[in-house]
Amino acid sequence: MTSDVGLRSARGRILLAMMVSMALIAIDATILATAVPSIVRDLGSFSSFPWLFSIYMLASAVTVPVYSKLADTIGRKPLLLIGITLFLLGSVLAGLAWSMPVLIIARTVQGLGAGAIAPMSMTVIGDIYTLEERARVQGYLASVWAIASVVGPTLGGLFAQFGFWRGIFWVNIPLGLAAAWLLVRNFHESIEKRRHRIDYAGAATLTGAMTLLMLGVLEGGHAWAWNSPASLLVLGLGAALLVAFVFIELRAAEPVIPLGLLRRRIVSSTTLLGLGVGMGLAGLTAFIPTYLEIGTGASPIVAGLALATFTIGWPLAAATAGRLYLRWGFRTTATLGGVIVVVGATVLAFLGHSPSIVSVAVVCFFIGMGFGYAAVPSLVAVQSSVDWNERGVVTGTNVFARSLGQALGAAVLGAIANAIIANLGGDVHDPHVMIAASTAVFAGVAVIAVGILASALAMPRKVELVGIAGESAVAN
Known part of the structure; x- marks a missing residue:
């Protein structure tokens, strides 16, 4: 790259590839x-539907650290x-699913793919853009979520309304092929190859621990009593594996x-914030x-369109968050986001019994x-605090926390909903029953x-900025 114009053009093509991948x-x-x-009408088992979200997020979460470690080496x-x-393979299997267990397996494969797409896309953006430029680039990434927030619910609603829910998975095929083509055509890396050792034992132990803990939470009080030997065994093994994972x-x-x-402090606080964001996102x-x-x-x-307002508000805030954190700082901007979430979620819980x-x-x-406002400054802050060779890991840790939060949120909040539904007779098509269950979820x-909010307040007031963008990625 010999000119600023050429550099901008190259990075623009890489950004487009990242945007389509994120889409x-x-x-x-x-x-x-x-x-x-x-x-549920076609495949049955409403009580299993939280697994469609939890297993996807679990598969995504536990693979993020592995992908992130590899990203800094290969x-x-x-x-x-x-x-x-992997995401496309899972989408094909989901489109052909003939039972709820098969659909859950397909969602697992999709999650394995998503575990690479999300952190790698964000890491590449951190590689090729400076801190000041990221404030502008967030607007482009926000446009992806803004468009998806309208297209996703509309397509999902149309497919569901006309009895062809399988179409929600088939739409991934052309989009995924386009993303792959853009990457192959435009994104070229120059990195120093080095030997690496993948922590397979840690990855396997973490996967086993989180699977057992989610199984215990989702099925406790439903498939077996909370104080039954089965519940104690599953939760106990999960906790033991989690301790083993730490060692x-x-x-x-x-x-x-x-x-x-x-x-x-910047890593621990933003990791906890990401965990909370993921849990709240899953519930909504x-x-x-x-x-x-x-x-x-x-x-x-x-x-679907009512939910789309949530995914419109997020990218709009992301597009303006850059200006705020450059003026006020990362911590203040994230705290503002935390305050808004607390107020909004509290209002939603109070309005739950009167659906509108x-x-x-x-x-x-x-x-x-x-x-x-909470998620964007926290991610940019932690990315900006490290050099290239650690950026993949810290980005992956943040995305891992968010994905793990979504998995745990879907499991815990789903268990709360299932318990209330069971106590009120088990009729998931009864408005009173579903309103009561959903209100409890919103309170959660x-x-x-x-x-x-507490995690945002725990962020350091000042972040030492390290590294130069664009060390490793170039385009032809």
Whole structure:
């Protein structure tokens, strides 16, 4: 690259590739929730539907640290292509699913792909743009989520309304192929190859621990009593594996989650914030469409569009967050986001017993803005605090926390909803029952929002900026 114009053009093409890659998971974030009632009618087992979200997020979360470690050793591009391939494979299997277990397996494969796409896309942006430029680039990334927030629920609602929910997975095929082509054509890396040791023991132990803990939470009080031997065994094994994971990471040469990083205040605080954002996100995206469809009789399209205001508010906040954190600082901007989320989630919980499409849409818009102001500054802050060779790991840790939060949020809040539904007779098509269950979920989101605010306040007031953007990625 010999000129500023050429450099801008090269980075522009890479940015486009990242935007299309992110579009895959952005659309997936809202398109499925609108079709849940239709899927349950065809495949049955409403009590299993939280697994469609939890298993996807779990598969995504536990692979993020592995992908992130590899990204700092073999580069970002190969992992992005692997992620897109897995995501498309899972989409094909989901489109052909003939039972709920098969659909859950397909969602697992999709999650394995998403675990590479999300952190790698964000890491590449951190590689090729400076701190000041990222404030502008956030607007471009925000446009992906803004478009997806409308396209996703609309497509999901249309497919569900016309009895073809499988179409929500088939739409991924052309988008994924386009993303892969753009990456192969435009993104070229120059990195120093070095030997690496993958912490397979840590990854396997973490996967086992989180699977067992989510199984215990989702099935406890439903498939077995909370105080039954089965419940105690599953939860106990999960907790034991989690403890074992910590010891493995402390001794691993190249741990999937470098626990030493968490000693840095900027890393630990933003990781906790990401965990809270993921949990809150899971509760809203998984339950709001079904809450409105059953509670108000809204069509899948209308329910989806009400949720879309949330995913419009987020990118709008992301687009302006850069200006705020450059002027006020990362901590202040993230704290503003936390305050907005607390207020919005509390209002949503109070309004839960009186479902209204308009009120839900308005509140979701403001909650989305709060998430945007909280999540973007925290991610940029932690990326800007390290050099290239650690950027993949810290970005992956942040994305891992968010994905893990979504998995835990779907599991815990889903368990709360299932328990209330069971206590009220088990009829998931009864408006009273679904309103009561959803209101409890919204109250849980309000509690989680307090944790998000506390994490934002725990961020350091000043962040030491390290590294120069563009060290490793060039384009032809």
